[in-house]
Amino acid sequence: MGAGAVGTTFAYALQISGSAGEIVLVDLNRERAEAEALDLNHGLFFTPPVQIRAGGYEECADADIVVITAGAKQKEGQTRLDLVGENVKICRSIVDSITEHTQEAILLMVTNPVDVLTYAALKFSDYPKERVIGSGTVLDTARFRYLLSRNCRVDPHNVHGYVLGEHGDSEVIAWSIASIAGMRMKEKCKTCPRRMEDCDREGVAEAVRNSAYHLISGKGATNWAVGLAMVRIVTALLRDEKSVLTVSSLIDGQYGIEDICLSIPAVLGSQGVEDLIAPGLSEEDRKALRASAETIDEVLRGVDLK
Numbered sequence: 001m002g003a004g005a006v007g008t009t010f011a012y013a014l015q016i017s018g019s020a021g022e023i024v025l026v027d028l029n030r031e032r033a034e035a036e037a038l039d040l041n042h043g044l045f046f047t048p049p050v051q052i053r054a055g056g057y058e059e060c061a062d063a064d065i066v067v068i069t070a071g072a073k074q075k076e077g078q079t080r081l082d083l084v085g086e087n088v089k090i091c092r093s094i095v096d097s098i099t100e101h102t103q104e105a106i107l108l109m110v111t112n113p114v115d116v117l118t119y120a121a122l123k124f125s126d127y128p129k130e131r132v133i134g135s136g137t138v139l140d141t142a143r144f145r146y147l148l149s150r151n152c153r154v155d156p157h158n159v160h161g162y163v164l165g166e167h168g169d170s171e172v173i174a175w176s177i178a179s180i181a182g183m184r185m186k187e188k189c190k191t192c193p194r195r196m197e198d199c200d201r202e203g204v205a206e207a208v209r210n211s212a213y214h215l216i217s218g219k220g221a222t223n224w225a226v227g228l229a230m231v232r233i234v235t236a237l238l239r240d241e242k243s244v245l246t247v248s249s250l251i252d253g254q255y256g257i258e259d260i261c262l263s264i265p266a267v268l269g270s271q272g273v274e275d276l277i278a279p280g281l282s283e284e285d286r287k288a289l290r291a292s293a294e295t296i297d298e299v300l301r302g303v304d305l306k
């Protein structure tokens, strides 16, 4: 749902990945969805085979995963939370249309504010909680690992760290569990040949948290990395990978948080979120995570979702 900047970048990356057998673009602007589908089809000579077309909500009937990227996006100076009023309404109409055709799919919410909308989709759809997922902080975690890898001069695949909580201004860079080759950053930094000159924690946290603002000011949208993050999530679900990714889902008592969708490490497989993992955090990270949950909770109450 949604064939704008994020939806089409995701479709393009998914086509190249070879993970999907069928991709259907659904958008209010049908003409645009048709044109985007045609453009992608012209690339089939260069990619693994996949059926791509534009369609309506009836196409959800046998979908494994329905990905929602439809709705308003941040303009310069807006936070993700500023989008809530408009996007909760869009979420309601889209989820109602989806559930008319399927009760079986996994819903992947990407539209912002993603944690609030994941909760909204869960309430509107009445789907089991394992099958309503938000892209959460998968992108933020990738941004964090990229910055750490650059500072530490280590491949991003070998840097472990998570961004938890809201995909937004209150998100938590969980320094207390960041590590390289099993070495916590606290220890690793002591052995750094560059003596942490570039690795000021506030600077890294600021760069992760404000990435979207910088990108929106420069190009009006963020699309490439989020498209790849979405392919990563969808592939983990389709292939039953049991991969650990920081998607947003309903939290059930972990860290003393309840009845809120936000990101903590989650195991993703064919059933959706199959397990939530709550690693031990420092008191500082734990407090920040609870504050992030409170921020989301306040917004949910503000739009009468609680």
Ligand code: NAD
Pocket (backbone or CB within 6 Å): 001, 002, 003, 004, 005, 006, 007, 026, 027, 028, 029, 069, 070, 071, 072, 073, 074, 083, 090, 093, 094, 109, 110, 111, 112, 113, 114, 135, 136, 139, 167, 221, 222, 223, 226
């Ligand atoms: P966009 O304006 O390019 O595209 C939005 C699309 O939604 C448009 O094509 C529009 O026609 C369609 N649309 C609107 N209402 C609809 C409805 N009721 N049914 C079907 N289609 C509808 O925006 P974008 O840049 O693609 O961003 C989309 C959303 O994704 C925004 O909310 C943005 O903030 C969010 N986003 C999330 C992340 C993340 O990590 N979660 C990252 C980037 C962007």
